[in-house]
Amino acid sequence: MAGKARRLARRAFLILIWTLAAVFLLSCAAPYLDPARWWLVSFLGLGFAATLLSLLLGLVFALVIKPRYALILLGALILGIPSIAVFFALNTGSGGKVPHAPGARHLRVVQWNVARFIEQRRNNNQGSQTRQKMLEQIRAQNADILCFQEFSQATDSDHYDNLGYVRETLGYKYFYFPRGAGFKNWYGQAIFSRYPLIDSGFVAFPRPGTPEKLVWADVVIGRSILRVYTGHLQSYKLEKDDYERIEKIKNREDSLIPHSLSLWEKLRRATVLRAEQARIVRQQLDRCNYPMIVTGDLNDVPNSYTYHHVRGDLQDAFLEKGFGIGRTFNGLAPTLRIDYIFATDQFKIHRFQRIARTLSDHYMLVADLEWKR
Structure with missing residues (x-):
């Protein structure tokens, strides 16, 4: 027995x-x-x-x-x-602060989902001022190119003039931020540059009425042209009720099946939509003949169909110079690296930094690159 x-x-x-x-x-x-x-x-x-x-x-x-x-x-x-x-990245000694070497061959790139700067309406709340803290963090990087998702702007005086502040106060007079038609208050993807732009455009993903799109700008640096892309792919659109469902599932409370089914369906829809968007991004990247820097909030992890298609053979700045898991989204799980800076092999990546300061729900990413030519 x-x-x-x-x-x-x-x-x-x-x-x-x-x-x-x-x-x-x-x-x-x-x-x-x-x-x-x-x-x-x-x-x-x-x-x-x-x-x-x-x-x-x-x-x-x-x-x-x-x-x-x-x-x-x-x-x-x-x-x-x-x-x-x-x-998992295994580089060491590459995330600290190093002086930025300005010049046509050296570029510092910032990638950040700024979540509409949290505070959209003007206020005198001295205890918060999250927007001002975020803008000061942007200023401190002294970057050449800024790539933002969920950048917000409004035409009325009740809201902050974010566009004007970045252009005039921070000194990024060249920019591309496509406006949502018919809206007084809109948000989406934006590219700011210290170097002139000679062309720009965007590709809207097949979901009318939402801000998800791929934005691009051609930057003139010396006698060369660099194309910068930034995008925001379909999120899971989790709302307060969904986070409550997740907590109930974690705590093993009653009625787990209906909680799980509604949540899984939302996750499934977003995953399928994001895959379609990733294929569109890859088609656009394949058509470009310029050296490229590609940034964005892909809303997906490295072990995903989305990451695999968007990255292709591009360098991942985090894998080149980062260390660990590299979490970029500060909610839900500690393993969510969903924001990225990619570059073609015309660039050498010298440094990557993740600024883990909880202002937006995403962390700022900074990369120093050198043009190999």
Whole structure:
């Protein structure tokens, strides 16, 4: 009887080992599978950190209990190295402050989802002034190019003149910020530059009435032209009720099934829409013959179809000079790196910094690049 119980236990443990390996490898496959057909696999990519941690814990237990089974997990881990490499950066000593070397070959780029600067209406609230703190943080970077998402502007005097402040007070007189037609108060993607722009435009994603789009500008630096893209892809549009559902699921309260179903449907729709937008972005990038810097809030993690398509063969500034997981969204999970700075190989990336100061719900990213020519 004891021998039969041991055989059953070994069999159950082996099934668990194969399950861990299969789930981990499926999460590694998420970047290559269209979420329209494989949306469950896409969710595994979103939870890559959890699948990787589960695999590592399983590997430790297997080494103690049944070392032969550990080979299964070790094999899965080796196959998953490319996915781990985009999830975790191992550079050291590259995130500190270094002086910016101005000149036509050196560029400092800021990427930030400013969340409409939090305070849109003029106020005298001395205890907050979040907007002013954000603008001072932008000023402190002394960047050459600013790329913003959810940048806001209004035509009435009750709201702050963000456009005028960045142009006149911060000194970025060249900019492109397409206005939403028919609105007195609008927000979207904006590019500001210390260098002249000779062309600009945007590609609206197929969701009329929303600010998600890809904005671009051609920047003249010396005798060369650089194209800068910035975009904001479909978010999950989580509202207060959704965050309450997440808390109920975390706390294992009653009625978990209806809470989970409504939340999963919202996540599924956003994932499918974002995949379509990522393909549109990739088409635009493939048509460009200039050296490129691509920034944005992709609203998706590195182990995703979205990241894989948008990045392509571009350099990821965080992977080149960052360290760790590089969280950029300060809500929900501590593993959400969803904001990026990419560049073509005409540039050498000298520094990457994530300024983890909670002003917006996203952290500011700063990269120093050098034109190789």
